[in-house]
Amino acid sequence: MGSVAVDATPALAAVDVTRVSGPDRYATSAAVSARSFPAGAPVVFLASGERFPDALSAGPAAARLGGPVLLTRQSEMPASIAAEVQRLLPERVVILGGDPSVSETQREQIQALLPQAAVERWAGEDRYQTSALVSARTAASGVDTVFLASGEVFPDALSGTPAASLHQTAMLLTRPDSLPPDVEAELIRLAPDRVVVLGGTPSVSDSVTDRVAQVVSAPVERWAGADRYATSADIAARAYPAGAPVVYLASGEVFADALSGAPAAAREGGPVLLTPSVGLPPVTVAELRRLKPARLVFLGSTPSISAAAAQHAAYVAAPLPAATAGRLTRASEISAGTCLPSPDTSHALCASYDGRLTVMRGSTQLWTSGTTGAGSGSVRIRTDGNLVFERFDGGIIWQSSTAGTTGTELLVQNDGEVVLRDAAGQIIWSSMSGPTAPRWRLPFAAGQRWASGAPHTNTGGTGARGSLDFGPTAGGDRRVLSIADGVVYRVQCTTGSYLGINHANGWQSTYYHLVNYQDHLVGQFVPAGTYLGDVGRTVPCGGGATFDHVHLTIRRAGVPVSVEGMTFGGFQTHSDGRDYWGFWTDAAGNRVLTAPGGAGCCLLAR
Structure with missing residues (x-):
């Protein structure tokens, strides 16, 4: 033992x-x-x-x-x-x-x-x-229930033994297609109020159950499933x-x-x-x-x-209680094979047995984690603030990349957007699947191929992995473009400033390390694709840079939001659980770029 x-x-x-x-x-x-x-x-x-x-x-x-x-x-x-x-x-x-x-x-x-x-x-x-x-020799007559199972195969009778014991009754065996005379005689002696047949018709045929009903003049039930x-x-x-x-x-x-x-x-x-x-x-x-x-x-x-x-x-x-009413907390879970509907049930976040998370509107998929994995367990918010789809062994299939935050609740909204909020109520991860969520483009011109990094935190410490690095290939266009419509603003620090854009519904994008900042755009509304400056290595508010690039950060109300699973210009970004390590996939889910601890080559803007 x-x-x-x-x-x-x-x-x-x-x-x-x-x-x-x-x-x-x-x-x-x-x-x-x-x-x-x-x-x-x-x-x-x-x-x-x-x-x-x-x-x-x-x-x-x-x-x-x-x-x-x-x-x-x-x-x-x-x-x-x-x-x-x-x-x-x-x-x-x-x-x-x-x-x-x-x-x-x-x-x-x-x-x-x-x-x-x-x-x-x-x-x-x-x-x-x-x-x-x-x-x-062991069961008295007049019992309430007798169990009957195949004597040719073992599984059904084995599963039925504790149930038969619970009813203080007998387990009788039968041939699949005929009731043996000795068993028939014992059924008559027992005179039960009910007979429970274990297993489907391949194990005990309907002709046997019909004969049992005639012999005992009592209801006959079948307890069975699709297999053993x-x-x-x-x-x-x-x-x-x-x-x-x-x-x-x-x-x-x-x-x-x-x-x-x-x-x-x-x-x-x-x-x-x-x-x-x-x-x-x-x-x-x-x-x-x-x-x-x-x-x-x-x-x-x-x-x-x-x-x-x-x-x-x-x-x-040992499950946690199932999440309900469109809300997942640290004290609840979404188990594999189930969905958490929005309060009005129009949308749902679903966790599949094959390791995928999806946001669904009826049969229409609005967002997917793009992951697969055996041994799917459940979706939970861990104590470190990370939303995870974990395997039953505790390993992670997918994560929101928000470890080190105070992530406390996940909401499936009626508009189809799924958001993770911290203890202060700030959004720190979003599926971006609602109709009002911005649609991000890549921060460089169509036809250009730039090296791209994987999600990482804004400062390289703990928190939401809300930042991405992009840089041109040798001889390529160096211009950085706005990723969505919005109003340009200046991000001010004690030692300098850089540009950001306020988008609809509280969303923001900021652009760091640039040279030739287009400061005259501050306060103006600009469409997606507006020139903001050129890639560089400037550090007006601290940090460092080893190559010319733009450090792009997504924020909501000033707070970095994890970009895990977000789409930029038709490509979805994924972290493997470490800053700067991850990959990108195209709309069909094919991996098109791997970032091995830094930027990998390359994404093509369309």
Whole structure:
């Protein structure tokens, strides 16, 4: 038994996580028992670890009677199981299945290990008769519910074991296309008020459910999903309310781990969810978010459930509350696969499972992050003010590049613009997707190719990455042009000044390092593309420059606004999380320029 390390982000709530495993299925079975059942257990069920059917019916019975299901080989008992049987010192041991499943030699071995215990064998002519026999010896007639699952495949019955235990009832097995006579007879004896069939029609056909309805004269329900993982989630959703004390996760590809784990989960009051070894299906993610368990138990070693899958489960099991009413705060999140609508629901910010953020108006995309990434977790505002779409391992797929600010709330506005505000209410990042947001052009003439940098902070410290550097290639046009309509103003400091432009709705752009400033334009309205000066290396208000360029900064009400994801002249700019490092993409999302810690060549103005 061991622990799974979970890399939690600052906002991630705690969830207790344990992996129970051994070097093989038998050692895992013993470890599950040792973790969940104290010494002096009233009963131990011993079943084949090589064939699953006998243990499927025994799971609910074992949970009701207060003992584990231990797996063994056909011919000899593994040392780990022998040691666990001796630790438990049960009053009774029930061997499930005939000699082809568990040999008579093992019966003799158990009796020698536990001379005080009663050792019994419960076996029928086949798995279905054994299923009926287990039920007949452990379940009283007149139960409210009986569960019926395929005896040909294991997943549905495994997921149903905790639910059957919750109802203090039996798990009966059936053929896919016909109800075995012994099972039919047991259904008649049980006389349930309801029968729940687990799995879709390939597992249990409609002809079987029709026959069941005739036999018991009671309602027959089907709990099923599109596959074994969706069925597992559906069973949990129908049987367990939110706030489960524990959820067990087991491989949906191999049966052994869950055979012992399902009775343990039932004893602890939680469901078993099945998962592929390498990743959680969306239905499992959704059900974990709904259940919000206090604990997670992973059955088997990493070949059964990978470390990444375990980490993902721990992440989604401790979600923050879903953001609502068009507002995301540090105390809420937008989980992958969901959207945050604007207050009037006309627009939405959506986080996809493939790592993309989009602003949508109905089916029309207004903005995209242009990112992709596996293992998408949720959109959150971290304590450092950075808005992130993070992976479940805490890694960042996309960020607003506002670390070091007091970013506290994200608003999806009714006009389609999405903005991140700081504690003072200032906008420090925007999707620029609203109808009144300025449309930026590049700060140089059409037909020119200039080197361009990646987002960085205005002064090279912390804060919103609201600045970009542009410079001409050798022999090119050196003129710097305004990027949108507006009124020119002078940015004054103690040692000098430079030019800026006030655009509509409080937006501003400033132009630093220029020579030949066109000071006569101060106070005048100028259209986009107006000549403001030439690239240079001047530093009227401090700083430095190593090449001739314009240092362009986007502001709102005087405060730098991150340019992450903004579009200039049809090209979108992206940071890789470090000042001056990033890339540019064209309208089709193709990378056209990489900035490796400085300006890269080149963007073509149109």
